[in-house]
Amino acid sequence: MRLKDRVSLITGAASGIGAATAKTFAREGAAVVVADLNDEGGKRIVDQIRDGGGSAEFVHADIGQPREVEAMIRFAIDRFGRLDVLHNNAVFAAAGHVGEIALEGWQKTIDVGLTAYWYATRCALAEMVTRKRGAIVNTASISGLAADYMLGAYNTIKAGVINLTRATAIEYARKGIRCNAVCPGVTATPPLMAILNSGDGTMMKRICEAIPMGRLADPQEIANVVAFLASDEASYVTGAFFVADGGITANTGMPGLLGTGPEW
Numbered sequence: 001m002r003l004k005d006r007v008s009l010i011t012g013a014a015s016g017i018g019a020a021t022a023k024t025f026a027r028e029g030a031a032v033v034v035a036d037l038n039d040e041g042g043k044r045i046v047d048q049i050r051d052g053g054g055s056a057e058f059v060h061a062d063i064g065q066p067r068e069v070e071a072m073i074r075f076a077i078d079r080f081g082r083l084d085v086l087h088n089n090a091v092f093a094a095a096g097h098v099g100e101i102a103l104e105g106w107q108k109t110i111d112v113g114l115t116a117y118w119y120a121t122r123c124a125l126a127e128m129v130t131r132k133r134g135a136i137v138n139t140a141s142i143s144g145l146a147a148d149y150m151l152g153a154y155n156t157i158k159a160g161v162i163n164l165t166r167a168t169a170i171e172y173a174r175k176g177i178r179c180n181a182v183c184p185g186v187t188a189t190p191p192l193m194a195i196l197n198s199g200d201g202t203m204m205k206r207i208c209e210a211i212p213m214g215r216l217a218d219p220q221e222i223a224n225v226v227a228f229l230a231s232d233e234a235s236y237v238t239g240a241f242f243v244a245d246g247g248i249t250a251n252t253g254m255p256g257l258l259g260t261g262p263e264w
């Protein structure tokens with residue numbers, strides 16, 4: 001077990017990548033604090049972990065509210081005595097062209113998807129540095145490496161998460177704390193599947209055509225990367241971002257000039 005007896009906290013763990021990671025951490029031996037504003041979904045993940053013999057607790061937290069971030073970290077430390085692994089993962093994203101995004105939507109995107117990652121990191125570091133031990137894994141995205149149409153606010157937070165990861169890593173490397181990011185590609189989580197299933201299937205087809213592997217990621221495939229980064233197997237890895245995207249960012253975006261593409 002790669003995370004035996006570690007105490008972990010995952011934000012946005014009621015669904016998608018966070019839920020898959022919570023269950024993976026538990027299977028690897030960690031106690032898991034499932035943090036989310038979705039109480040029903042979060043408690044369901046906790047029940048599933050406990051049914052599998054794991055240790056988990058739910059804490060309600062809207063990470064867009066700094067006081068709730070503080071309470072969430074305090075909950076983990078009070079309940080389990082310390083915090084070994086923090087996985088910042090929850091997100092909110094206002095969609096719209098850069099010239100049209102509403103100020104409130106932009107602000108909430110930054111609050112939940114960037115400020116909360118920093119503030120949870122700050123709160124966790126206060127405890128981690130006293131023991132000179134800790135691992136922080138931030139969910140960034142390939143959308144932090146390049147831009148998407150109508151997702152400028154999202155592109156901005158994810159790029160920020162990558163450099164927050166680096167800044168945390170270099171400043172706390174000699175205090176025993178590692179900080180890394182995962183950059184998922186298109187992953188089959190509920191919000192994305194709701195969009196893709198709402199149309200006539202054309203969008204799903206076009207997305208799969210753009211991915212060299214020809215398919216979306218399963219959330220478990222992202223959770224596997226997070227578990228690696230959180231574990232001692234990654235003991236010399238810090239300040240890194242790991243791309244798990246089926247090859248999409250390995251492509252320049254050019255169609256095959258010489259008449260060939262992913263299928264040849």
Ligand SMILES: NC(=O)c1ccc[n+]([C@@H]2O[C@H](COP(=O)([O-])OP(=O)(O)OC[C@H]3O[C@@H](n4cnc5c(N)ncnc54)[C@H](O)[C@@H]3O)[C@@H](O)[C@H]2O)c1
Pocket residue numbers: 011012013014015016017018035036037038041061062063064089090091092112139140141142183184185186187188189190191192
């Ligand atoms: N699905 C993808 O294709 C994809 C690709 C790249 C990166 N990501 C990133 O992965 C992470 C997880 O996304 P997902 O696709 O699993 O989404 P999801 O909607 O399945 O899960 C997100 C969870 O975050 C929770 N949440 C939202 N706002 C919150 C808040 N203010 N406080 C606490 N919890 C809150 C939601 O209730 C939900 O349970 C996000 O950071 C997202 O940007 C997803």
